Amino acid sequence: MKVVDRSAPPIIEAQGVTKSFGSFQALAGISLTVHPGEVVVILGPSGSGKSTFVRTLNRLEPHDGGTIVIDGIALTHDVKNIEAVRREVGMVFQQFNLFPHLTVLENIMLAPIHVRRWPRAKAEAVARELLDDVHIPEQADKYPGQLSGGQQQRVAIARALAMQPKIMLFDEPTSALDPEMIKEVLEVMQELAERGMTMIVVTHEVGFARAVADRVVLFDEGRIVEEAAPEPFFSDPQHERTRLFLSQIL
């Protein structure tokens, strides 16, 4: 069992983050602090703002109000800061979003070569190592369209890890997968967590949350309703909204 050092400075500090799409308020003041090595699982009904919040953390969505500081870098309009943060933060999407015109290996090598400016040989060595880590070294030269969903998502995880990020964001990583493939992706994520990666995971996988999360957060209507360690969160929720949500998904 790993231990999260809460005396270390936080790696993610979000204070009163707000975001609106037209008249719809997606985030109504989210404050969340995450320490290095922590795994935070975000639960919530659809439209509760959990995906939007995760996407503000690497500024795929610019936030309207509040502050977000990632590893000491404030996310503002400053393009330099945005690029610096994106180098520290990896992201895995519900729809994988692999590049269909590139092979598995090329998908993983693209950013290290063009963003980190690594020599090709180094990028390829790292990419092959990562494919080992996600248990599909034999798929290196295939195209994404030739892989199963579970394999594609594991490639996507390897692609994000290739930039050697300090933080990994997972936006519903198993929601587009057939049930028999969910397990292989969750296993990879669990191994990643055990090695001390800081992770924020938007998911509906309660089993994963119980086993891996250090903290579980429930979003509803753009606010954090409840925030607790998994054990009290699932067995003794403090809020009526949490009880209702858990009764719907369990």
Added chain:
Amino acid sequence: MTAHVAALRGMRPRDLLQAHPPGWWAGQAILSAVAVWLLLRTVPPALAWLWSGADWRVVAANLRNFAFFRYPLGDAWRIGASLAVVSMALGVAAGAGSRLSRSIGTMLAGALAALAAVPLLAKPLLAAGSSLGELAAAFAPAQTWFAASAVALLAARAAAAAWIGARPSRRGPARALRSAWLVALPIVAALLFGASGGVGRWGGLLLTIVLATAAIGLSFPVGVLLALGRRSRLPLVRLSSVAFIELMRGMPLITVLFMAAILVPLLLPDAWRPEAMFRAIVGLTLFSAAYVAEDVRGGLNAVSAGQYDAARALGLGGAATYRLVVLPQALRIVIPAIVGQLIALLKDTSLVFVIGLIDVFEVARTVVSQAAFLGRFREALAFAALVYFLLCTGLARASRSLESPEGERP
């Protein structure tokens, strides 16, 4: 339909008759009869005309005009040498594994071999009493160039493939060789422009191919830039791209050519008086680029938002996102449409006669005013049509290799 026919094929005649109601069979019979009647009415007379009715001497005597018009005869070797250089470059690129070069190269090698063999038909055709023999004999001066180019192409292909095969790391050298024809283009330009008399004397098939190649080569990048400009966040860039595209698409090519002929000299300093050929290239490029831009726009719209998300999340900047992720996918989607566009452009070059250029089509219209061949429109125009047909069909077939990218499944 094919499956339907295949299902019919295995049936016994009696079952076959019962597979459709009598009315269907009657319809089939009527349609077939009409088709046969039409073919009988048109094909035999056309063949008879080709064989004996037509007097191909109008084309035979003017074959040089069809090929390059007033390009100095003493410099004609430059065209032959250019053909050989292009053939060799295509061969190298094909041998290095470029699929487009391979299919164009195969096509070209076949065409060159056929052209080199044409003069061999002269004697038998003449003996049989057809003036096609004279036409075949007129190809004799170029026979050596055709044969040499075909040999150069095949030899270069074999040599490049062998050279690549012997390298331990195959990726780098193959990449370098695939772009062999990019090296060949400056050589060809130097060869062609070295002739005396300037480009004002270029004409015929030479002019058609130069116009088409230059306009196709330039309108592709310009079109891509216009498509990107159309999605720019800067209003000035976006609006001027939209305005340009809509303006070009709203005018007939003939107007654009006139405008290029008149406006280009106005916009440039007096010291540069670009030749009509360059003005035509500008006009054709701008016109075609607008259509390419619209095709590319469709391809850009087909790339999902998730691809942009993934690229940005990996830290790629805007330019890198387009160059590495979005454009490769967008262009692959629109290749069939763009190839169609470029083939249309090849045919559209025949309109340059309106600004005084003498391309294949205009040569055909010009030679029939020679005293010896007055009124031989049919032969001259039929030959020009054949030239365009062969060029366009060849281009269309060769470009099919682009439509299924290597190894990729949808």
